[in-house]
Amino acid sequence: xxxxxxxxxxxxxxxxxxxxxxxxxxxxxxxxxxxxxxxxxxxxxxxxxxxxxxxxxxxxxxxxxxxxxxxxxxxxxxxxxxxxxxxxxxxxxxxxxxxxxxxxxxxxxxxxxxxxxxxxxxxxxxxxxxxxxxxxxxxxxxxxxxxxxxxxxxxxxxxxxxxxxxxxxxxxxxxxxxxxxxxxxxxxxxxxxxxxxxxxxxxxxxxxxxxxxxxxxxxxxxxxxxxxxxxxxxxxxxxxxxxxxxxxxxxxxxxxxxxxxxxxxxxxxxxxxxxxxxxxxxxxxxxxxxxxxxxxxxxxxxxxx
Amino acid sequence: xxxxxxxxxxxxxxxxxxxxxxxxxxxxxxxxxxxxxxxxxxxxxxxxxxxxxxxxxxxxxxxxxxxxxxxxxxxxxxxxxxxxxxxxxxxxxxxxxxxxxxxxxxxxxxxxxxxxxxxxxxxxxxxxxxxxxxxxxxxxxxxxxxxxxxxxxxxxxxxxxxxxxxxxxxxxxxxxxxxxxxxxxxxxxxxxxxxxxxxxxxxxxxxxxxxxxxxxxxxxxxxxxxxxxxxxxxxxxxxxxxxxxxxxxxxxxxxxxxxxxxxxxxxxxxxxxxxxxxxxxxxxxxxxxxxxxxxxxxxxxxxxxxxxxxxxxxxxx
Numbered sequence: 001x002x003x004x005x006x007x008x009x010x011x012x013x014x015x016x017x018x019x020x021x022x023x024x025x026x027x028x029x030x031x032x033x034x035x036x037x038x039x040x041x042x043x044x045x046x047x048x049x050x051x052x053x054x055x056x057x058x059x060x061x062x063x064x065x066x067x068x069x070x071x072x073x074x075x076x077x078x079x080x081x082x083x084x085x086x087x088x089x090x091x092x093x094x095x096x097x098x099x100x101x102x103x104x105x106x107x108x109x110x111x112x113x114x115x116x117x118x119x120x121x122x123x124x125x126x127x128x129x130x131x132x133x134x135x136x137x138x139x140x141x142x143x144x145x146x147x148x149x150x151x152x153x154x155x156x157x158x159x160x161x162x163x164x165x166x167x168x169x170x171x172x173x174x175x176x177x178x179x180x181x182x183x184x185x186x187x188x189x190x191x192x193x194x195x196x197x198x199x200x201x202x203x204x205x206x207x208x209x210x211x212x213x214x215x216x217x218x219x220x221x222x223x224x225x226x227x228x229x230x231x232x233x234x235x236x237x238x239x240x241x242x243x244x245x246x247x248x249x250x251x252x253x254x255x256x257x258x259x260x261x262x263x264x265x266x267x268x269x270x271x272x273x274x275x276x277x278x279x280x281x282x283x284x285x286x287x288x289x290x291x292x293x294x295x296x297x298x299x300x301x302x303x304x305x
Numbered sequence: 306x307x308x309x310x311x312x313x314x315x316x317x318x319x320x321x322x323x324x325x326x327x328x329x330x331x332x333x334x335x336x337x338x339x340x341x342x343x344x345x346x347x348x349x350x351x352x353x354x355x356x357x358x359x360x361x362x363x364x365x366x367x368x369x370x371x372x373x374x375x376x377x378x379x380x381x382x383x384x385x386x387x388x389x390x391x392x393x394x395x396x397x398x399x400x401x402x403x404x405x406x407x408x409x410x411x412x413x414x415x416x417x418x419x420x421x422x423x424x425x426x427x428x429x430x431x432x433x434x435x436x437x438x439x440x441x442x443x444x445x446x447x448x449x450x451x452x453x454x455x456x457x458x459x460x461x462x463x464x465x466x467x468x469x470x471x472x473x474x475x476x477x478x479x480x481x482x483x484x485x486x487x488x489x490x491x492x493x494x495x496x497x498x499x500x501x502x503x504x505x506x507x508x509x510x511x512x513x514x515x516x517x518x519x520x521x522x523x524x525x526x527x528x529x530x531x532x533x534x535x536x537x538x539x540x541x542x543x544x545x546x547x548x549x550x551x552x553x554x555x556x557x558x559x560x561x562x563x564x565x566x567x568x569x570x571x572x573x574x575x576x577x578x579x580x581x582x583x584x585x586x587x588x589x590x591x592x593x594x595x596x597x598x599x600x601x602x603x604x605x606x607x608x609x610x611x612x613x614x615x616x617x618x619x620x621x622x
Contacts, residue, residue: 021524028419029428035416036435038492042450043438063460105346108339115336119329124340127347133549133603136354137595138575139582143371144354160350163343193335222443225557229583240445247449248561276446283441288434295504 043280050074050273057269074270075278084275087239090154094238095220098158102216103209105163110171111197132165138229145230156230157238161220167212174208175201211293218283239279247272361593374589381593390577398573398598401554404487406547412491414540417502418528433503436496448561451489452476476562479570486562486571490555501543502536509535537617545613549606552598574598 044065049057051067051074078084112118113125136144141160150156178201186196202209224240231237237245267274320328330337356371361381363374385391416436423429439447454460455475462472475481513531522530556575563571574594582591 018523024422024524028422032419032423032428032432035495036432039435039438039496042454043442046450059458063463105343109343112336112340112343115333118333118336119326120337124344127344131347131351133606134355134599135351136357137592137599138578139588139592139595140354140357140360141350142583143357143360143588144350148349159346162346162350193333193339197339218441222441222445224443224445225560240443243449244445244561248445248452272449276449280442280446284438287437287441291434291437294437294500 074267074274078274087242091238109168113172114175152232174205365589413498417499439493440497505539548609
């Protein structure tokens with residue numbers, strides 16, 4: 001709905017709003033504001049709790065509108081704890097290796113799907129699409145990882161998630177919107193497909209690449225299940241799994257490996273909130289900048305899925 | 306999913322098949338080179354596990370490997386169907402999935418309709434940005450927060466006490482598992498899932514609204530007769546996709562939220578697969594359960610697609 005059209009509707013036709021309409025508008029706005037509150041409050045609560053004294057948190061759970069007392073001790077603790085640090089290190093390694101792989105594989109797959117005239121296109125396309133509807137499932141995948149010798153290594157988090165068919169379809173649609181004539185003139189100038197992909201297609205679909213980076217990045221950053229079944233050593237676990245241990249399983253994984261148990265106990269509650277903030281805020285800072293591109297990705301996925 | 310028809314050039318067509326194959330490879334060698342790593346990936350991480358499904362029909366022993374384990378036919382399926390938990394698992398899976406569809410599916414449509422009625426662009430965009438946020442929060446964090454809020458001295462029991470209930474740990478009581486699961490699902494997905502409906506709404510011809518206004522239609526009538534019909538194709542496709550996943554309940558979330566005291570309502574096929582397979586190492590039985598789950602999903606996808614094609618002439622394939 002563009003602005004222009006609305007002006008015409010409102011001024012040109014001189015439509016007066018009835019009382020019922022006004023009441024509806026107010027209620028509508030209130031409902032949406034309530035929804036925003038329900039969405040934001042939990043994160044605000046976590047932020048407040050991360051600065052609050054541990055003893056207060058133990059006694060009162062769940063309701064905080066402002067930090068009670070103010071301490072940054074939990075953050076200091078989080079930055080010093082070996083397991084939390086190794087959690088961040090591991091997920092950064094996974095991201096660093098995964099994202100380039102993800103992007104190039106998706107780009108290649110999208111390019112192949114967007115090209116026409118190959119004799120093998122149909123069978124290959126079927127082979128790719130089939131995996132969207134049917135798969136081996138949890139146990140065969142697990143046994144496969146063991147067979148390939150990836151068990152208890154970070155590669156088990158990187159390789160199985162190397163490409164998502166859904167994202168490849170998003171990429172294909174972006175590539176299809178690049179004018180065919182650009183490709184043809186490049187062919188005439190003697191360029192091969194590799195040069196076309198990297199020198200022509202890639203620079204032109206940068207917005208899509210940015211969204212794909214976000215999707216893959218958030219996917220890896222938030223994943224915990226594969227790490228929980230493919231990894232054995234605590235030192236290899238990414239940060240989400242460390243959080244799961246301390247927040248959900250209530251295990252004393254932190255105490256076990258920390259040199260000074262007292263210090264951990266002193267911040268046992270607030271350190272949970274500090275880790276939540278440290279892992280969630282980076283993602284929440286990025287997505288609003290890419291928001292306008294989301295529509296494209298979602299549309300493509302649903303219509304062509 | 307239509308495939309663009311391949312039109313071989315006339316020179317191509319006259320050649321024998323093998324010669325065409327060679328010519329095709331020569332002409333498109335770089336395209337095949339680009340797709341090669343993806344094919345290798347698919348074989349290693351998608352099709353090899355599919356071959357691994359045969360252990361559902363074998364008595365798999367890790368020391369023997371998949372190939373050398375003995376065939377047992379449908380024994381594991383029979384074991385599973387006679388399992389005292391079979392009906393409980395099926396009931397729970399369908400309940401959680403059905404409730405998710407019943408409440409979770411219309412929620413983003415409703416949000417999109419409400420946002421569509423907002424004429425202040427800045428307010429609309431702010432609401433959108435905020436409601437997208439939970440989608441980017443990890444399940445571990447969401448479930449941790451749920452756990453904190455539902456503890457005996459947490460926020461939700463406090464609210465319930467205020468309205469005359471008794472304080473208790475909500476996650477330990479089977480009664481509250483579904484509401485917690487469904488509501489948090491809506492919380493996490495409502496904004497993100499509304500994107501597609503908002504996009505469809507912006508594609509509706511504005512002149513229709515003007516014409517309706519001139520004819521004296523009020524806002525509700527406009528929504529019922531213009532907006533909703535305009536959304537129908539999108540709703541249909543998303544509904545088919547959702548039905549194809551009817552037994553794919555969010556097991557990662559259930560694994561994070563459930564505990565033995567709520568198994569009665571929360572244990573579903575995929576969490577059972579997880580426990581029998583990865584905790585008790587009954588690989589074959591667990592694979593059979595997983596395969597059963599997948600097959601039911603595929604059936605549902607095909608059935609919904611068929612019905613949708615018959616009635617609305619729009620479908621996936």
